Amino acid sequence: MAKAPEDAIERIWRVVAAIAPGRVESYGGVARRAGLPRHARLVVMALKAAPEELGLPWHRVVNASGRIGFPAGSASHLLQRRLLEAEGVRFRGAAVVREAGEGDDLDELLWRPRPPPPRRRR
């Protein structure tokens, strides 16, 4: 039953691959775009399982707070941050920063905070 369908994993990879350079998306956001609400953790899995050969822009995926998922100071964390900054993504403290007062469309395209979630219990 609750096993992760191959499809789901591939759909997640597609979504991630579709994130434009200089932009970021949250784990939950990727999950939603892949048609898998509440599956943020599956996204993590998919990224870990993703073959290097795919060349996925994994670094464009951060958590809902705009911060990098890896432990601060870890090699992966630094790498991700450098890759992002190399694409023009700027940081304020530990979180990615979004320009205030200029790009509201941009904001809508990638940052979109999300309206009320129709959840249900388990």
Added chain:
DNA sequence: TGTATGACCCTGA
């Protein structure tokens, strides 16, 4: 079958 473990998320204090 049950428990523990995450590159998570959301709300409230």
Added chain:
DNA sequence: CTCAGGGCCATAC
């Protein structure tokens, strides 16, 4: 802003 608490979901033991 940070922290804690509760929830969610697939995987490893």
